[in-house]
Amino acid sequence: MTRIIHIIxxxxxxLYKNPGTTLSAILTMTLLFLLFDLFWIGTNTTDRFYQxxxxxxxxxxxxxxxxxxxxxxxxxxxxxxxxxxxxxxxxSKEDAREELMNIVGIxxxxxxxxxxxxxRSILLSFEPEMLSTLxxxxxxxxxxxxxxVSYVYYSKSWLTKVEQTKSLISDFGLFLxxxxxxxxxxxxxxxMRLTAKTRAVGFKQMRLLGAGKIILxxxxxxxxxxxxxxxxxxxxxxxxxxxxxxxxxxFTIVYPTFDEILIYCALTGLLGLISSYVGIKRLLRx
Amino acid sequence: xxxxxxxxxxxxxxxxxxxxxxxxxxxxxxKSGESAIIYGAAGSGKSVLVELLIGRRFVDSGAVEVFGKxxxxxxxxxxxxxxxxxxxVGGIFSLVPTFTVAENITYPLVLAGESKKVIKDRxxxxxxxxxxxxxxxxxxDKLTRVEKMLVQFARANVAHQPLIIIDEPLAGLDxxxxxRIYEYMxxxxxxxxxxxxxxxxxxxxxxxxxxxxxxxNGVLV
Numbered sequence: 001m002t003r004i005i006h007i008i009x010x011x012x013x014x015l016y017k018n019p020g021t022t023l024s025a026i027l028t029m030t031l032l033f034l035l036f037d038l039f040w041i042g043t044n045t046t047d048r049f050y051q052x053x054x055x056x057x058x059x060x061x062x063x064x065x066x067x068x069x070x071x072x073x074x075x076x077x078x079x080x081x082x083x084x085x086x087x088x089x090x091x092s093k094e095d096a097r098e099e100l101m102n103i104v105g106i107x108x109x110x111x112x113x114x115x116x117x118x119x120r121s122i123l124l125s126f127e128p129e130m131l132s133t134l135x136x137x138x139x140x141x142x143x144x145x146x147x148x149v150s151y152v153y154y155s156k157s158w159l160t161k162v163e164q165t166k167s168l169i170s171d172f173g174l175f176l177x178x179x180x181x182x183x184x185x186x187x188x189x190x191x192m193r194l195t196a197k198t199r200a201v202g203f204k205q206m207r208l209l210g211a212g213k214i215i216l217x218x219x220x221x222x223x224x225x226x227x228x229x230x231x232x233x234x235x236x237x238x239x240x241x242x243x244x245x246x247x248x249x250x251f252t253i254v255y256p257t258f259d260e261i262l263i264y265c266a267l268t269g270l271l272g273l274i275s276s277y278v279g280i281k282r283l284l285r286x
Numbered sequence: 287x288x289x290x291x292x293x294x295x296x297x298x299x300x301x302x303x304x305x306x307x308x309x310x311x312x313x314x315x316x317k318s319g320e321s322a323i324i325y326g327a328a329g330s331g332k333s334v335l336v337e338l339l340i341g342r343r344f345v346d347s348g349a350v351e352v353f354g355k356x357x358x359x360x361x362x363x364x365x366x367x368x369x370x371x372x373x374x375v376g377g378i379f380s381l382v383p384t385f386t387v388a389e390n391i392t393y394p395l396v397l398a399g400e401s402k403k404v405i406k407d408r409x410x411x412x413x414x415x416x417x418x419x420x421x422x423x424x425x426x427d428k429l430t431r432v433e434k435m436l437v438q439f440a441r442a443n444v445a446h447q448p449l450i451i452i453d454e455p456l457a458g459l460d461x462x463x464x465x466r467i468y469e470y471m472x473x474x475x476x477x478x479x480x481x482x483x484x485x486x487x488x489x490x491x492x493x494x495x496x497x498x499x500x501x502x503n504g505v506l507v
Contacts, residue, residue, distance in 0.1 A: 001402070002396050002400060002402055003397075003399060202384050202385070205379070205380055205381065208340060208369060209370070209393055210368075210369035210370035211393075211397055212366055215397070
């Protein structure tokens, strides 16, 4: 018990004997984590948009002109066998004409009462896991092979561009995240190293009296965990404070849940622990 | 080696960092309850001898045993256990600058995992014995040289360490303090502890159960 009390006393001694180093460590880490948090929000909000837009993606399957109406149901059956695909509706030639009329008006269709060049079509929707270029291409190929299908259409180039943008954002996010983590690690480790260095004479004496590495290193480990977790929490605290001051109604911003923030703080604490280990390793010859 | 032998140096040979011979076939033994004064000129290797005993340096050949345990490089756990049983005063043993006097004195008890009550009782005893009650919450940089030495004596004895190593205990002290420290060393020697005193001055040889040696040209005579 006395050892635990000693470790806690040492921890607070580290903090209050070096207030400048402690404050600079907290501010630097908070700022870096804030940057990371903002990017987290940006990425998740973009992802939400992406999911919302992509969920409205449909595919149209056009039926060949020479196929009798009775055969269409066989085409529909073949399509419904494909995993993750749902048939939303069937448009007969008359439905297509009516749809076009609703869009362009009746005047442009004068003279086409007897002849209707518009094709019959089947409108498809997809399960969320099917909504990628790769899987939709597969579905397109499968449907194209069905006898009686003349053409399959979906917003292929739009989807490709959206996927490329999303991939770019997540690559940049990974790079930025890695850079931020590295900066936190280096900066925090350096702060720990400086704090430990100011106490080098004392450590030497403690070692001479028989102190082991653990009792010397533990206060620094706890300090690292505390500073990391506090900085991580402060970053989110600042964001939620700003959020409470401004209301954005035009679109929904995605914020993490309380549980996610707790996990995040635990991870930033872990990062602090690693930093403190790196910072004092050489000094204590761990 | 008998169980009661505290220090055993056998055929110790050591070179300095520059490659000169420092110890040539050094042999020495100190039984429990006995004390020894090693004196020698500056540079004769007295402090190095202390470093060998607490595992800060290691012999080139021969053996150093403290409390029956061989002090060898890489035997960190053994070295730590030896250091816990050794009280140190002067030389390489100084005070932890960030600890108060009370914390410095009680640190060996904390390492030994003693209870809060034992720590408090022993601290009070030591503070009273060394007249350090007023300085208990001071930091070492506020203490005089003599006060620092008294704190080191208190720390060296607080956990009933069976061996106390004292490096240059009386150098530069005024008569009054000299007598006080000398008297205290006498008390320690009488109490059944083993003192290992290194000094550049030839001390009075009336410390009880104490033998004197001179370290000259790498051997003890």
